[in-house]
């Protein structure tokens with residue numbers, strides 16, 4: 001079983017449209033949406049949710065008001081300013097402390113130091129993750145709560161579940177829509193993957209992000225390919241990107257032109273391959289071929 005992760009550094013490069021197109025071209029794949037902070041693969045793949053699970057990202061403290069003696073120890077020891085002297089009255093004091101659930105990082109220090117045993121420390125449900133059916137095969141995806149963190153942990157969970165489903169159903173490929181950026185979620189998206197495809201575009205910010213994600217993939221020794229999307233919006237910069245990539249011995253396996261079909265297909269809730277069989281679809285098919293060949297161990301580019 002192979003695992004392909006499609007990443008982009010920054011958002012808006014067309015990564016998810018390419019993942020959806022790959023999903024419609026792959027014959028025996030499991031899909032995993034690891035772009036958990038801005039998940040949108042479901043808009044194209046319309047998953048039919050079969051299993052819904054809470055995501056426990058960590059723990060969170062909360063004051064048991066009746067027990068609080070208002071000593072303020074929790075505020076003294078909290079490094080995140082999460083304990084505030086703003087809680088309601090109880091039988092013991094006129095004002096108690098309470099904990100701001102958004103600011104609480106779940107470190108547990110206040111629980112340890114509270115002299116009145118007045119702080120609970122419970123699992124925090126940070127979101128939900130799902131196992132679904134789509135018209136292209138099983139899909140694992142998630143929804144992170146507003147302002148919730150721990151998305152790296154959720155990404156790892158999604159990939160693990162996708163692997164289990166692939167093993168159970170004899171699927172030979174997992175296609176992962178990876179997280180953006182270069183932080184914890186993208187590291188969790190790519191570690192130990194078989195191949196990373198970076199989707200970029202010829203803009204200054206995308207070029208900057210491309211270099212950073214390539215370095216990241218190189219650091220983890222993951223074979224990497226690049227696709228330049230909307231290459232014709234700045235051909236000079238696209239050529240410069242290709243030259244720089246070539247210097248790093250990384251193949252540019254796709255140059256996709258700007259095409260309004262991408263947006264039209266998204267609005268129609270279809271992959272580019274389903275929506276049209278124009279030149280764009282042909283270019284994505286040859287990109288898919290190059291990626292498949294590399295996954296099969298052949299040199300491409």
Ligand code: SF4
Nearest residue numbers: 068069071072074114
């Ligand atoms: S340390 Fe415990 S008793 Fe003291 S203010 Fe905080 S919650 Fe209340």
Ligand code: SF4
Nearest residue numbers: 078104105107108110
């Ligand atoms: S668990 Fe940690 S972060 Fe949360 S209130 Fe207590 S000391 Fe602060």
